[in-house]
Amino acid sequence: xxxxxAKIIGIxxxxxxxxxxxxxxxxxxxxxxxxxxxxxxxxxxxxxGSFSEYSPAELYAEVSIDELYFIATNGGxxxxxxxxxxxxxxxxxxxxxCGDAWRINLETSLxxxxxxxxxxLTVANSLIIDIKDMNPDIYRRYTGRPxxxxxxxxxxxxxxxRQHDCIxxxxxxxxxxxxxxxxxxxxELEALGFTRFDLxxxxxxxx
Amino acid sequence: xxxxxxxxxxxxxxxxxxxxANGIELATSECRYKGDCLGTCPKCEAEVxxxxxxxxxxxxxxxxxxxxxxxxxxxxxxxxxxxxxxxHPADIQPSAPIEQTETPDTITEEGEAPAIEDNNxxxxxxxxxxxxxxxxxxxSRNKIFTATxxxxxxxxxxEEEARYIREHFIYPEEALKKGIQGxxxxxxxxxxxxxxxxxxxxxxxxxxxDREISRVIRTLPxxxxxxxxxxxxxxxxxxxxxxxxxxxxx
Numbered sequence: 001x002x003x004x005x006a007k008i009i010g011i012x013x014x015x016x017x018x019x020x021x022x023x024x025x026x027x028x029x030x031x032x033x034x035x036x037x038x039x040x041x042x043x044x045x046x047x048x049g050s051f052s053e054y055s056p057a058e059l060y061a062e063v064s065i066d067e068l069y070f071i072a073t074n075g076g077x078x079x080x081x082x083x084x085x086x087x088x089x090x091x092x093x094x095x096x097x098c099g100d101a102w103r104i105n106l107e108t109s110l111x112x113x114x115x116x117x118x119x120x121l122t123v124a125n126s127l128i129i130d131i132k133d134m135n136p137d138i139y140r141r142y143t144g145r146p147x148x149x150x151x152x153x154x155x156x157x158x159x160x161x162r163q164h165d166c167i168x169x170x171x172x173x174x175x176x177x178x179x180x181x182x183x184x185x186x187x188e189l190e191a192l193g194f195t196r197f198d199l200x201x202x203x204x205x206x207x
Numbered sequence: 208x209x210x211x212x213x214x215x216x217x218x219x220x221x222x223x224x225x226x227x228a229n230g231i232e233l234a235t236s237e238c239r240y241k242g243d244c245l246g247t248c249p250k251c252e253a254e255v256x257x258x259x260x261x262x263x264x265x266x267x268x269x270x271x272x273x274x275x276x277x278x279x280x281x282x283x284x285x286x287x288x289x290x291x292x293x294x295h296p297a298d299i300q301p302s303a304p305i306e307q308t309e310t311p312d313t314i315t316e317e318g319e320a321p322a323i324e325d326n327n328x329x330x331x332x333x334x335x336x337x338x339x340x341x342x343x344x345x346x347s348r349n350k351i352f353t354a355t356x357x358x359x360x361x362x363x364x365x366e367e368e369a370r371y372i373r374e375h376f377i378y379p380e381e382a383l384k385k386g387i388q389g390x391x392x393x394x395x396x397x398x399x400x401x402x403x404x405x406x407x408x409x410x411x412x413x414x415x416x417d418r419e420i421s422r423v424i425r426t427l428p429x430x431x432x433x434x435x436x437x438x439x440x441x442x443x444x445x446x447x448x449x450x451x452x453x454x455x456x457x
Binding site: 054 | 221224245246252354410445
C-alpha cells in the first residue's frame with residue numbers, strides 16, 4: 001500500500017471547455033518552480049497551509065464521483081497547480097488506479113526536468129502548455145526563471161511526435177510582451193511541429 | 208445565465224443522453240432554483256447515482272451498456288489558432304483562486320431536503336423518483352475528516368495493516384474458479400474509538416471479492432484514532448488492495 005501523498009490546493013469539478021475535452025475535474029497541486037508576476041493561484045506557493053494531502057487512491061475516491069460524465073464525454077482529470085510536472089510518480093499511480101478510460105490532461109509550464117515529462121508523456125493523453133513567451137528574456141522577467149528546460153522539453157515532445165496532443169497557450173501579458181513577440185513565439189513553435197495554439201490576453205485585475 | 212446554471216443544463220443533457228442510449232427511464236424536471244448554482248446539487252447528484260445503479264444492473268444482467276463517448280461531441284476543446292473566450296482559467300483573477308467545489312446542501316428544486324454529506328448512499332427507487340434518506344447513519348452525523356493533525360495508525364504501521372488484510376482474506380471459491388484477480392479500492396473510516404467502520408468498495412473487482420474485502424476490513428484490530436485539536440476524531444481511510452490469484456492458479 002503506497003505512502004505517496006501530494007499536497008493539493010483545490011479540486012474543481014465539472015469544468016467544461018476550460019481544460020481539455022469533455023467534462024473535466026481540475027486537480028491543482030501545491031508547489032511550482034516559477035514565480036509569475038500575475039500568478040493565478042498564489043496559494044500554490046509557500047507553506048501557508050492552504051492545501052489537503054491526498055494519496056492517489058484517496059484522490060481517486062473523491063473524483064470518481066464524476067466517472068459517468070468523464071466516460072460519456074471523453075473527459076477526465078486535468079492536473080494543474082502549481083506544477084503537475086513535479087508529480088510524475090503520483091500521476092502515474094493515479095493512472096494505474098483510474099484505468100485507461102479517463103483522459104488525463106496536464107496543465108504544465110514544462111519548466112521541470114525532462115525525465116519528469118518523459119515519464120508523464122506515457123500516462124497523459126494531452127498537455128496544455130503554459131508557454132508564457134518563447135523569448136528567454138521576457139520569460140525570465142515574467143517568471144523569474146530561465147526557460148531552457150521548457151525549450152528542451154518542447155524539443156523532446158516534438159521528437160516523440162506528440163505535438164498534436166498539445167495545446168500551447170500563448171498569452172499577451174501587458175507590460176511583458178507584445179503582439180510581435182507572440183507571433184515570434186508561435187513561429188518558433190510551428191517550426192517544431194506544434195499546431196494547436198490558444199492565443200489570449202491576460203486580464204489584469206486592479207484589486 | 209450564470210455559469211453554474213449553464214453547467215447544470217449541459218450536465219443534465221448528458222444524463223438525458225446516457226439514459227436514452229440505454230433505455231433508462233429518467234424523468235428530469237426543470238430546475239426552479241433561482242440562487243447561485245455550482246453546476247450540480249443533491250438532486251442532480253442523485254440522478255447520476257441512479258443512472259450508475261441502472262447501468263450496473265444492466266451490466267450484471269449481461270446487457271450491453273452504451274456509455275463511452277456518447278456525449279463526446281457536446282464538449283470539445285479544439286485549441287485551434289483562435290482567441291480564447293473571456294472565461295479562461297489563465298485570465299488573471301487574483302481574488303478568485305481555484306474554487307473548492309463542494310456539493311451544496313441547500314439547493315433543491317422545491318421544499319427542504321436533509322443536508323447531504325459526501326459518501327452517503329442514495330436510495331433510489333425503480334422509477335426515476337429519487338429518495339434521499341432522511342435517516343442518516345448516526346456516525347455520519349459527526350464529521351468525518353479526510354486529513355487530520357494525527358492520522359489513524361494501525362498497530363505496527365501500514366505494513367502490518369497490509370499483512371493483516373493479506374492473511375485474513377479468504378479467496379472466494381467462485382472467484383478462484385473463474386480466475387478473477389485485480390485491484391480494488393476500499394474506503395472506510397476509523398472512528399474515535401479506533402474501529403474500522405462502514406467499508407465501501409469504491410472500485411471493485413468482483414462482487415464476491417468485494418464482499419470478502421469488506422468483511423476483512425470490519426475485522427481489523429483497533430487503530431490508534433486520528434486526532435484533531437487534541438481530540439479523537441473520525442477519519443476516512445482509503446486503501447488500494449491488490450488481489451492476486453495464488454501462484455498455482457495463475
